[in-house]
Amino acid sequence: MKYISSVGAGLALSASLFASSASAQSLPPGEIPFGVFDPGGEFSDVSGVAIEHLFLPWEDVFLPSLAEAESYTRARDRALLVTIEPWTWSRDERNSPSVLRNGIASGAYDQTMGTVCGALGALERPLTIRWAQEMDDESGQFIWAGWNPQDYIDAYQRMIDVCRVAAPEASFMWSPLGFENMGDFYPGDDYVDVVGLSVFSLGPWEKQVLGQEQSFDEIFAPRYERAMAFGKPIMVAELGFVGDADHIAAWDADVRSKSQQYPELQAVVYFNQQEVYPWPNDFGLPDWRRTEHQLN
Numbered sequence: 001m002k003y004i005s006s007v008g009a010g011l012a013l014s015a016s017l018f019a020s021s022a023s024a025q026s027l028p029p030g031e032i033p034f035g036v037f038d039p040g041g042e043f044s045d046v047s048g049v050a051i052e053h054l055f056l057p058w059e060d061v062f063l064p065s066l067a068e069a070e071s072y073t074r075a076r077d078r079a080l081l082v083t084i085e086p087w088t089w090s091r092d093e094r095n096s097p098s099v100l101r102n103g104i105a106s107g108a109y110d111q112t113m114g115t116v117c118g119a120l121g122a123l124e125r126p127l128t129i130r131w132a133q134e135m136d137d138e139s140g141q142f143i144w145a146g147w148n149p150q151d152y153i154d155a156y157q158r159m160i161d162v163c164r165v166a167a168p169e170a171s172f173m174w175s176p177l178g179f180e181n182m183g184d185f186y187p188g189d190d191y192v193d194v195v196g197l198s199v200f201s202l203g204p205w206e207k208q209v210l211g212q213e214q215s216f217d218e219i220f221a222p223r224y225e226r227a228m229a230f231g232k233p234i235m236v237a238e239l240g241f242v243g244d245a246d247h248i249a250a251w252d253a254d255v256r257s258k259s260q261q262y263p264e265l266q267a268v269v270y271f272n273q274q275e276v277y278p279w280p281n282d283f284g285l286p287d288w289r290r291t292e293h294q295l296n
Contacts, residue, residue: 003004003054006084009210014072023041025042025046025290025291026046026058026290027046027048027049027256028251028253028256028257028258029250029253029256030255030257030258030259031256031259032255032256032257032259032265032266032267032268033050033051033256033266033267034049034050034051034256034267034268034270035049035050035051035052035053035079035267035269035270036051036052036053036269036270036272037053037055037269037270037272037273038052038053038270038272038273039272039273040272040273041295042288042289042290042291043272044072044076047077049076049078050078050079050267051079051080051081051267051269051278052069052072052073052076052078052080052081053082053083053237053269053271054069054080054081054082054083055083056082056083056084056085056116057085057086057087057088057089058084058085058087058109058113058116059087059088059094059111059112060088060089060090063115063116063119066119066120069151070123070124070125073125074124074125077181078125079125079126079127079128080120080123080125080127080128081128081173081237081269082125082127082128082129082130083115083130083131083133083237084113084116084129084130084131084132085132085133085142086100086104086109086113086131086132086143086144087100087143087144090103092270095143096143097143097147097276098127100143100144100155101144101147101151101155104154104155104158104159105154105155105158107293109159109217110158110162112122113159113162113163113166114162114163114165114166115166117129117162117165117166117167117170118166118167120167120170121166121167121168121169121170127167127171128170128171128173128193128194129163129167129170129171129172129236130172130173130175130196131156131159131160131163131172132144132152132155132156132176133176133177133196133198133237134175134176134177134198135147135152135176135181135185135239136176136181136184136185137138137177137179137187138180138184139277143190149185152185153185153186153188153198156174156185156187157187157191160187160191162173171193171194171235172190172191172192172194173192173193173194173195173196173235174187174191174194174195174196175195175196175197175198176185176195176197177197177238178197178199178222178223178226178227180226180294182223182226182227182290183226183229183230184279186230189230189231189232192230192232193232193233194232194234194266195227195230195232195233196233196234196235196236196237197220197223197227197234197235197236197237197240198222198236198237198238198239199216199219199220199223199236199238199240199268200238200239200240200241200271200288201213201214201216201219201240201241201242201243201244201247201251202241202242202279202283202286203241203242203243203244203247203295204242204243204295205279205281205283208281209280209281211248213243215250215251215254216241216250216251216254216255217254217258217261217264218255220236220262224264224265227264232264233239233266234236234262234264234266235267235268235269236255236268236269237268238269238271239268239269239270239271240270240271240286240288240293241288241293242286242288242293242294242295243293243294244294244295244296245294252293255268256268270288270290270291271288272288272289273288273289274286274288274289274292275287275288
């Protein structure tokens with residue numbers, strides 16, 4: 001299993017997303033749609049990518065740059081998955097759980113959410129919005145995670161209500177990490193179009209801490225079963241794996257090829273970036289990029 005969350009919390013939307021790359025990239029084999037979070041543009045010239053994933057803070061973001069995302073994805077016939085992280089990526093006193101929780105409850109962030117969603121809703125691309133992901137993670141990475149479940153549900157519902165007005169054509173993803181308590185944070189069928197899960201495997205960490213490397217099925221299957229309880233389509237919103245050649249080959253063979261085993265799995269979205277939050281046990285920042293994730 002994965003101990004700690006991995007997301008692009010420190011990665012800004014930037015011109016690097018749209019850069020061309022000489023790095024050879026390919027999709028894992030299989031028929032399940034494949035997407036990427038790819039700030040380095042390494043998949044810019046790779047055909048068959050169905051989804052482009054962006055991360056946005058809802059403060060201190062230059063929203064006009066989204067026009068570039070629209071043209072980039074239109075040219076490549078890709079849908080957009082946009083994770084809105086409710087904080088600023090700068091070091092700031094605004095980044096605290098109490099400020100965020102109280103501000104949402106009081107309506108102080110309604111305009112902020114409406115502005116971001118309005119900019120997203122203006123994009124003429126298929127759009128899924130993912131707000132405040134991995135709320136079931138208690139590692140301390142996110143200021144919106146580890147709350148009392150009802151507090152999170154109230155905040156999620158309020159923000160989605162605001163966002164729906166500004167982006168009425170968008171779909172909405174509720175996206176826990178996938179732990180056993182994920183259901184405590186479910187905001188209700190009216191607020192969820194798709195359930196997103198996170199699936200990461202760091203082979204050396206698994207060997208040292210768990211005694212053996214984990215397969216895709218060992219990590220994903222329990223999370224999938226928990227998500228199935230809600231009767232919604234399921235996506236792997238963040239996917240990454242690092243290990244030796246055998247570990248990488250096994251994961252590559254599995255992540256897109258098990259549609260019969262996981263019939264509600266609609267897509268997998270690869271996190272093609274180095275980790276931004278340290279793994280436990282002094283394992284540092286794994287590099288999930290597909291050009292770097294195989295260890296010697």
